[in-house]
Amino acid sequence: MRLWTCPLLLLMAAAVGCKETPDDEGFREQLEAVDYRNFARAPGYESPRAASTAPHGDFVDIYMNDVVVDALANGPLDAPLDAWPDGSLIVKDGWGSADGDDWEFLAAMEKRDQQWFWAEYRGGDEVIFAALEDPTCTGCHDAGSDGVLAFTLP
Numbered sequence: 001m002r003l004w005t006c007p008l009l010l011l012m013a014a015a016v017g018c019k020e021t022p023d024d025e026g027f028r029e030q031l032e033a034v035d036y037r038n039f040a041r042a043p044g045y046e047s048p049r050a051a052s053t054a055p056h057g058d059f060v061d062i063y064m065n066d067v068v069v070d071a072l073a074n075g076p077l078d079a080p081l082d083a084w085p086d087g088s089l090i091v092k093d094g095w096g097s098a099d100g101d102d103w104e105f106l107a108a109m110e111k112r113d114q115q116w117f118w119a120e121y122r123g124g125d126e127v128i129f130a131a132l133e134d135p136t137c138t139g140c141h142d143a144g145s146d147g148v149l150a151f152t153l154p
């Protein structure tokens with residue numbers, strides 16, 4: 001390596017360090033690994049790319065894992081649920097148009113120890129936000145059914 005590139009690399013490293021990308025604790029990779037697009041579609045979101053007025057894309061696909069599917073199916077058998085169970089995972093693709101060729105956002109919420117972990121990515125990749133309960137997301141989502149706005153607890 002030429003000597004002059006070293007200060008340049010240091011500068012670049014400092015610039016990256018200052019950007020303060022939220023730490024998503026590897027959540028993005030986990031979403032990839034579970035292949036969420038093969039999950040069941042959320043109630044009311046059976047058709048691809050439903051129109052949305054929410055801040056994560058004008059058209060959305062919302063997916064839920066088996067924990068949520070089971071909660072919806074079994075909840076009322078015992079008693080109405082007052083919270084989604086731990087392990088619940090809901091993932092939302094936000095698109096700029098109905099044809100789905102511009103992936104603008106990936107948003108997800110996962111129940112951990114009775115708290116939602118929230119994360120949002122731009123273009124499906126860049127981490128915009130990642131944290132446990134936080135007003136950035138709960139400001140709107142607190143109005144939902146234990147945090148969920150698209151559908152309700154059974």
Ligand code: HEC
Nearest residue numbers: 052054092107108109118119120129136137140148149150
């Ligand atoms: C300005 C209000 C608003 C804010 C702030 C907001 N959301 Fe949402 N979100 C919505 C609405 C409304 C829906 C319902 C689905 C739709 O209309 O697209 C939704 C749906 C979702 C869903 C699908 C499950 C559900 O609750 O319906 C996820 C996942 C999600 N949002 C993640 C996030 C994350 C992560 C943040 C914070 C970075 C966030 N949201 C902030 C309004 C908001």
